[in-house]
Amino acid sequence: MKDVAAAAGVGLKTVSRVVNKESGVSPAMAARVRAVIDELGFRRNDSARLLRTGSTASVGLVLEDIGDPFSSALSRGVEAVAREHGCLLLTGSSAEDADRERELALALCARRVDGLVVVPAGGDHEYLLPEAASGLAVVFLDRPGAGIEADAVLSDxxxxxxxxxxxxxxxxxxxxxxxxxxxxxxxxxxxxxxxxxxxxxxxxxxxxxxxxxxxxxxxxxxxxxxxxxxxxxxxxxxxxxxxxxxxxxxxxxxxxxxxxxxxxxxxxxxxxxxxxxxxxxxxxxxxxxxxxxxxxxxxDPEALGRTAARLLFDRLGHDTSPPRRVELPTxxxxxxxxxxxxx
Amino acid sequence: MKDVAAAAGVGLKTVSRVVNKESGVSPAMAARVRAVIDELGFRRNDSARLLRTGSTASVGLVLEDIGDPFSSALSRGVEAVAREHGCLLLTGSSAEDADRERELALALCARRVDGLVVVPAGGDHEYLLPEAASGLAVVFLDRPGAGIEADAVLSDxxxxxxxxxxxxxxxxxxxxxxxxxxxxxxxxxxxxxxxxxxxxxxxxxxxxxxxxxxxxxxxxxxxxxxxxxxxxxxxxxxxxxxxxxxxxxxxxxxxxxxxxxxxxxxxxxxxxxxxxxxxxxxxxxxxxxxxxxxxxxxxDPEALGRTAARLLFDRLGHDTSPPRRVELPTxxxxxxxxxxxxx
DNA sequence: GCCGACCCTGACAACGTTGTCCAGCGCCGT
DNA sequence: ACGGCGCTGGACAACGTTGTCAGGGTCGGC
Known part of the structure; x- marks a missing residue:
């Protein structure tokens, strides 16, 4: 971004404004900056952005087995809703192993996802307590979680x-x-x-x-x-x-x-x-x-996924009502x- | 991390050392720091780490339709290899739409994934040229890419x-x-x-x-x-x-x-x-x-995925041989x- | 007993971005 | 014509982490 600013002969913040489509930049200037951006193939570094702003516009999904058609359908549902919210979905699979689930969930937390949808493999989710305390939204899917108060979306x-x-x-x-x-x-x-x-x-x-x-x-x-x-x-x-x-x-x-x-x-x-x-x-x-x-x-696995994702985004929208357990009919x-x- | 250092009464860098398991920290000190970390529920912010180190230990996968069993199997293969390499896999699906594929691939690039496996939906991948120029490894899967020199793994x-x-x-x-x-x-x-x-x-x-x-x-x-x-x-x-x-x-x-x-x-x-x-x-x-x-x-979709991922990690290991096209038998x-x- | 060396620790800058604040300029109203 | 207001653009700090470097403490050897 520094390079872009130098090449365009403008200030760093002006480039930032153009990239973020903020108001307060003359169209001519914006066009010039954009031209330079395209020319240099510049792409904003979202990690740095996250570091500064604190929000990642991404949610994590921990599946039981990414290759199972049931899981695929779940993830399709979650992804559809995430996309509606302009959110990137990061998916991993736990292979029905509690340690792997934990590892994966924490890796996603380290990436500072805004929220997490988890298909529990393990029987204990206390490890998510500190994350939840620092603002992570968690929704369990297909099976309830244990050791932490969180929403769950299940089938009947x-x-x-x-x-x-x-x-x-x-x-x-x-x-x-x-x-x-x-x-x-x-x-x-x-x-x-x-x-x-x-x-x-x-x-x-x-x-x-x-x-x-x-x-x-x-x-x-x-x-x-x-x-x-x-x-x-x-x-x-x-x-x-x-x-x-x-x-x-x-x-x-x-x-x-x-x-x-x-x-x-x-x-x-x-x-x-x-x-x-x-x-x-x-x-x-x-x-x-x-x-x-x-x-x-x-x-209806896709509906399960969609419901869980909606619940997650409700929470991200600062819905602080007590945890709900939603049960979808079969x-x-x-x-x-x-x-x-x-x- | 600052809080941890303060609570433990040590320097910031010492905490960093403990978190990264660097040598040169006395066991007693390390134990104390670890205790404080657990107590405070501290988790390293990988975004900041990435910003500093430049490497993310994550690869992206752009699928055609995450709900299709064929795609599921591909992703299972890719994930298995990524996991072997201690790498997080970020998956998204393009819904067979070229614009969506581009958007998704660029979003993953903005997250600074080390490499990208793409099942092409669109017919043009020139948009990846700047990314490739700045070090992104790209492998196409199931279908060849266009407009960019990159490896491809296909079935016969x-x-x-x-x-x-x-x-x-x-x-x-x-x-x-x-x-x-x-x-x-x-x-x-x-x-x-x-x-x-x-x-x-x-x-x-x-x-x-x-x-x-x-x-x-x-x-x-x-x-x-x-x-x-x-x-x-x-x-x-x-x-x-x-x-x-x-x-x-x-x-x-x-x-x-x-x-x-x-x-x-x-x-x-x-x-x-x-x-x-x-x-x-x-x-x-x-x-x-x-x-x-x-x-x-x-x-054998799982083998396709595994092969593509192996090729990707070869590239990340600085294999600079000319792009290959691997064709798996049916x-x-x-x-x-x-x-x-x-x- | 003194000096040297080694190990451990901490201060500091930098990664790339954005929010805050301020300066400069042009336009409009009087 | 002058003053004030509004809008554009830039300097600077801070996000949380790690690499560099220097300093202090301790132990061993002479």
Whole structure:
């Protein structure tokens, strides 16, 4: 900028005024300065600007896995709103690792983002307290945060799971398997709660061996699918080996608690002559094209992202009302998988 | 930091030393300073650090559409490598709009990223020349850039399309429709070239009305699918209305040139009793579970992203060799759609 | 016991920008 | 014609950090 001023033969502040479109510069002068800027290829250094002004016009987004279509849709929603506000979005992914989440969030804070949208991977967010105290706005997305008072935008996980499970029950399935993510993940726990509630509401017993939670890689999920459908031992090596060894009654339907699990389960079931009844949480792009079509409990991830971002910008606009928890409804999309008669 | 120094009763520089883990600070002093840092919740301001040191340890990624699974996979690859290098990744999406791409890239430059990976939306990247001149490393991804000498990492689009088309030809289809993206997009043009080459190599004529390029929304693609399969007029309102009105011979197979088109085409075909033969560019998560299974020309988007990021970090490591163009192979995954007999 | 050397610490300037303040000039009103 | 007001342009400090350099303290060696 100094060079530009020298080349144009004007003062430093005049160039600054032109760059910032401030009033108080004659059009002729402004044009001359702009010409020099283009000629020299000058670009304002936003870091220095931030240092001086204190505002960055950027917000951070910490995702769970940037490659997951669900996360992509979240980020699309967040980005759209950020863009409306003329804000740059900085995105990173935590790979479902608490340390990585922390590291990433703090790196974004060190860049002095104005606000942060976090899809929590870890169970503790106290590390954000000093940041929040010094003005950072935080909104949790998809799962609530812990250890800090902040807004959260969630889906109605329990309600959705209840509806999905009820759909299977209504189609005559008395024994329904639940396959979910790691049990400490909030969404999984809530969906499991919804499943239990639906079973209880229908007066159906739940055999704990019908519930499989753990990693969502295809191999693990495939094993869980086969075990639930054949009624084998639970393989968890629990404290009661005799119970673990005793075969459970095989289930006739499956509720898969997120898109990765659903996908892995479908792959595991691909070899079978007729697919058992299956309802999944999260819609899949091709769900309608499978035969039979796949019934799902659909979230609206883009709306989740948009809502979280709106909440964040409300906070940046000095909305100091107490933290809110927004819960977005889910939608049961019936595509006929429920109509498969029970075994 | 000043506050920390005051609270600890030490000099500013000593705090700086502790924060940067420089040697030359007695352990006792370091421990005291660290205690004060934790107590006050101090976090270094990386913007100021950047201003002083000139290096940001961050790279930018400009995607075409952050919500597209293909883009997600690209970014996963780039992020993995960035992380290996201890680098923060800043991501934005251009929504396939040249102005937005430019705006985003320049915003990232203003944040003084060390390097930039760009999936070009626009056809001109001269605007990056001044940035490159002042030390920015640039790598183009998925499509080459124009107006600037820079590395590019691409898939073998023409070769992949050739292989996919040849697969259909080998299964006895003499009339194959091509549905692609906007024709000015490099990947679409290359894939169309591959399609033409395969047809020519097999001695088959190509009716221009078999080729549909345009927006990839489901409605447009759906119309194209129906037109190609029934042999209706091309509807482009070209300069030769009589030719446009003359019905073309219906095609018996379709080559869809990217994941969005494939998806939209599958949706359009969902109502039909038997799906016409179809080969798509880009793999789909559920492609194997459709019946019949979907044959695709698969790219490896994560490898594309990783390769581009590696190239970028090579450049940041002062590799000054002339710009390279890396072309990654594609893989034909046969899943039986080609085995549908021609109509 | 004294001197030298080494290690640790702190003062200071500078990175590029913007906000504040002031000076100069032109125009308008009387 | 003169004075005042308003508008343009420039000098300067400050944002928070790090690199440079110099000074002080301590320990060891002679």
């Amino acid at each position: 996980n329990a309600g959705g799971a209840r509806a999905g499970t009820a759909h299977l029950i209504a189609h005559g399935h008395p024994r329904i398997g639940f396959i979910g993510d790691l049990p400490h993940i909030h969404t999984c726990a809530e969906r499991l709660r919804g499943y239990r509630e639906a079973m209880r509401a229908a007066g159906l017993p739940v055999d704990e061996r019908w519930i499989a939670t753990g990693p969502t890689d295809p191999a693990t999920v495939g094993r869980a699918v086969r075990r639930l459908l054949t009624g084998g031992p639970d393989g968890n090596g629990g404290p009661d080996p005799t119970a673990a060894e005793r075969a459970a009654e095989p289930v006739t339907a499956l509720f898969t608690a997120n898109n990765r699990v659903t996908l892995a389960a479908l792959q595991a079931l691909a070899g079978l002559p007729a697919r058992p009844a299956l309802v999944g949480f999260d819609d899949l792009e091709l769900a309608a094209l499978l035969s039979p079509g796949l019934t799902v409990v659909a979230q 939608r049961l999309i019936v595509r006929g998988s429920g109509e498969v008669p029970p075994a | 689009n023409a070769g992949g399309a050739r292989a996919g088309t040849a697969h259909l030809i080998a299964h006895g289809h003499p009339r194959i429709g091509f549905i692609g993206d906007l024709p000015h997009i490099h990947t679409c043009a290359e894939r169309l070239r591959g399609y033409r080459e395969a047809m020519r190599a097999a001695g088959l004529p190509v009716d221009e009305r078999w080729i549909a390029t345009g927006p990839t929304d489901p409605a447009t693609v759906g119309r194209a699918v129906r037109r190609l399969l029934t042999g209706g007029p091309d509807g482009n309102g070209g300069p030769d209305p009589t030719a446009a009105e003359r019905a073309a011979e219906p095609v018996t197979a379709l080559f869809t040139a990217n994941n969005r088109v494939t998806l939209a085409a599958l949706q359009a075909l969902a109502g039909l009793p038997a799906r016409p033969a179809l080969v798509g560019f880009d793999d789909l998560e559920l492609a194997a579970l459709l019946s019949p299974g979907l044959t695709v020309v698969a790219q 893989r034909l995954i046969v899943r039986g759609s080609g085995e549908v007999p021609p109509a």
